[in-house]
Amino acid sequence: MKNIGMPRAQWASRLGFILAAAGSAVGLGNIWKFPYITGNNGGGAFVLVYLGCIAIVGLPIMMAELMIGRHTQRDAVGAFVQLEGKRSFWLSAGWVSVIAAFIICSYYSVVAGWTLDYVYRALIGSFSGEPAEAIESMFGTLIADGPRQLIWQAIFLLLCLGIVIGGVQKGIERWSKILMPILFLLLGLLFINGMLSKGAWEGFAFMFRPDFSKLSAGSVLEALGHSFFTLSLGMAAMITYGSYLNKTEDLLAASLRVVILDTLIALMAGLAIFSVVFSVGMEPAAGPGLVFKTIPVVFSQIPGGALLAIVFFLLLAFAALTSNISLLEAQVAYFIDERGWSRKKATVFLAGLAFVVGIPTALSYNTLADWEVIGERNFFDSADLIASNYLLPIAGLLIALYVGWFWSGSKEKEELVAGGSGWVYPTWHFLIRYVSPLAVAVVLYFKAKESGL
Numbered sequence: 001m002k003n004i005g006m007p008r009a010q011w012a013s014r015l016g017f018i019l020a021a022a023g024s025a026v027g028l029g030n031i032w033k034f035p036y037i038t039g040n041n042g043g044g045a046f047v048l049v050y051l052g053c054i055a056i057v058g059l060p061i062m063m064a065e066l067m068i069g070r071h072t073q074r075d076a077v078g079a080f081v082q083l084e085g086k087r088s089f090w091l092s093a094g095w096v097s098v099i100a101a102f103i104i105c106s107y108y109s110v111v112a113g114w115t116l117d118y119v120y121r122a123l124i125g126s127f128s129g130e131p132a133e134a135i136e137s138m139f140g141t142l143i144a145d146g147p148r149q150l151i152w153q154a155i156f157l158l159l160c161l162g163i164v165i166g167g168v169q170k171g172i173e174r175w176s177k178i179l180m181p182i183l184f185l186l187l188g189l190l191f192i193n194g195m196l197s198k199g200a201w202e203g204f205a206f207m208f209r210p211d212f213s214k215l216s217a218g219s220v221l222e223a224l225g226h227s228f229f230t231l232s233l234g235m236a237a238m239i240t241y242g243s244y245l246n247k248t249e250d251l252l253a254a255s256l257r258v259v260i261l262d263t264l265i266a267l268m269a270g271l272a273i274f275s276v277v278f279s280v281g282m283e284p285a286a287g288p289g290l291v292f293k294t295i296p297v298v299f300s301q302i303p304g305g306a307l308l309a310i311v312f313f314l315l316l317a318f319a320a321l322t323s324n325i326s327l328l329e330a331q332v333a334y335f336i337d338e339r340g341w342s343r344k345k346a347t348v349f350l351a352g353l354a355f356v357v358g359i360p361t362a363l364s365y366n367t368l369a370d371w372e373v374i375g376e377r378n379f380f381d382s383a384d385l386i387a388s389n390y391l392l393p394i395a396g397l398l399i400a401l402y403v404g405w406f407w408s409g410s411k412e413k414e415e416l417v418a419g420g421s422g423w424v425y426p427t428w429h430f431l432i433r434y435v436s437p438l439a440v441a442v443v444l445y446f447k448a449k450e451s452g453l
């Protein structure tokens with residue numbers, strides 16, 4: 001064992017853990033991706049399916065990850081070393097997770113850089129008084145500009161580095177306690193604005209009136225895949241955050257709080273966005289352009305919009321920051337626990353590496369636009385494909401199979417029983433043993449088929 005004699009870092013308080021874990025979960029996935037995939041899949045019916053996926057697959061796997069982390073008090077790879085020894089097949093679950101964290105960290109920070117660019121534009125009032133076409137074309141201008149994206153990406157990674165280097169309590173926990181309440185406040189403002197706009201009713205109807213004719217098998221897969229991404233599962237983040245959790249914490253209650261916050265924020269973001277979009281008579285199904293094109297146009301057309309644009313992009317940037325912190329920490333913990341590196345060295349090295357690997361992502365729509373890495377996909381899309389379509393579900397499947405079938409029942413029970421009433425363990429065990437692995441295997445199969453690999 002490395003680091004002998006050093007007490008392992010722990011969260012200082014329950015609230016600190018909840019905010020840090022919610023910070024990881026609540027990210028671009030909630031505010032950027034959830035609304036547009038809901039838009040693309042016809043609204044209400046998709047939301048219902050998504051809620052189901054979160055409850056029967058997302059929640060049990062989150063509990064499993066936190067359980068593994070807390071039980072072993074190690075990083076995601078070390079956790080499996082501790083449980084099964086250095087030569088075990090199950091180490092692959094840890095490796096796949098940490099590699100997924102690494103890949104996602106590199107391109108997530110590029111997209112996060114876009115949000116910073118938009119915070120800046122909103123602050124200097126670039127959207128005010130401009131015609132819609134001019135505002136929409138700003139996004140194209142940004143992604144066509146490699147150096148500009150790289151500067152924002154570097155700034156973003158420096159912010160992450162500054163926080164992670166401070167450690168679990170003085171860095172991550174402290175900043176989560178500052179950033180998350182601000183995030184709730186910003187979203188609250190946007191939500192109220194949406195509810196007061198004349199598109200509010202239409203927004204509600206769009207999100208909650210189920211139209212099952214618009215639902216395809218593909219929508220179900222999309223909902224399942226997204227439930228992983230949105231809850232930060234299969235990426236070592238929850239194992240790592242769980243490893244700083246104290247033994248008396250009730251894992252079901254903690255996971256539920258994180259899952260409910262994540263879901264609530266996605267729904268509120270969807271309502272806030274669709275309501276204002278409808279209020280100016282625009283269309284919601286705008287794909288990834290929804291937040292970087294449609295939203296700035298909408299805000300340029302409504303009273304107070306200049307301020308709302310600042311609020312909106314700050315919200316996105318803060319959400320991305322607390323998420324990327326967890327991706328960085330998941331990798332940092334590996335170097336600290338398994339390689340005996342100092343936190344400082346590990347953080348600087350990994351943030352630097354994320355920057356370097358992010359370079360081809362930032363160049364994916366300009367200098368390297370013609371470079372087809374996988375099929376016809378550019379570097380960015382290929383990295384996302386590998387991570388989201390393969391590594392995440394593979395890690396999730398391995399974790400569910402390990403915990404559901406191979407880990408000795410007594411240890412799991414021990415982890416869950418603190419505070420858990422009689423039905424909790426059997427229900428969780430049934431889901432993690434049968435339902436989650438099956439669901440994830442189906443996603444994996446169809447995603448692989450769809451991507452032609």
Ligand code: PFF
Pocket residue numbers: 024025026027028029030101104229230231232233235236237238323324326327
């Ligand atoms: N859960 C984040 C989101 O919804 O945007 C993305 C993410 C963050 C995934 C951190 C994984 C992770 F470790």
Ligand code: NA
Pocket residue numbers: 024025026027029030229230231232262
């Ligand atoms: Na999320």
